[in-house]
Amino acid sequence: MDVHVADHPLIAHKLTYLRDKRTDSPTFRRLAEELMTLLAYEATRDVRVEPFRIETPVAPTTGIKLSNPKPLIVPILRAGLGMLEGMVRLLPSAEVGFLGMQRNEETLEPVTYANRLPDDLTGRQVFVLDPMLATGGSMADAIHYLLDRGADNITAVCLLAAPEGVAHLEASLASTDIPVKVVTGAIDERLNEKGYIVPGLGDAGDRLYGVV
Ligand code: PRP
Ligand code: URA
Secondary structure (H helix, E strand, C coil): EEEEEEHHHHHHHHHHHHHCEEECCCCHHHHHHHHHHHHHHHHHHCCCCCEEEEEECCCEEEEEECCCCCCCCEEEEEEHHHHHHHHCCCCCCCCCEEEEEEEECCCEEEEEEEEEEECCCCCEEEEEECCEEECCHHHHHHHHHHCCCHHHHHHHHEECCCHHHHHHHHHHCCCCCCCEEEEEEEEECCEEECCEECCCCCCHHHHCCCCC
């Protein structure tokens, strides 16, 4: 598994305001989207493209376009929805599928409650969006689900990760040789006893959409 921390002053700047507990929900939503767009630049570095011929007003030349099948973007509900717009803005022709997962706050185990994805993902390049890679349980389950359906190239995009989550994901993928990449805005210090990232930004879903 390849882990890429997107080290850029604009990313650190936007993360700072996401972390700040005084940031209100509308601002948090806007920043999460903008941060996703910046992370998308790194996450799509290996997006599959093919050449095609065009003519400029001056001369013919060869350009590139996204290959078929188009990439699939999978936000993990709820909080991953806050990143979707920032990603599709850069990849408007990508398809979008959904996975709904909720972490049991006592056991910290993920529970999958919704799935709207193609059954067959053979040969698909998939971008999974979830702002927080904490214990890594949700992302590990999501990636195994996609691999079981045939996805052959997966990039997980997170706003923040914990070292424990990165290690768990790496261990859970040890037996696969399908390329998996993680792109994150930062790797924080640790998890606390409740499984929250420290210093982190709190509960991403609640900060985006309110407490349920
Ligand atoms: C949060 C977050 C991730 C998960 C990360 O979702 O958006 O999906 O926790 O934790 P993990 O790495 O320990 O599995 P949550 O369960 O709070 O649901 P929500 O998005 O609906 O708020
Ligand atoms: N989920 C969140 O939203 N925040 C954390 O810090 C950990 C899991």
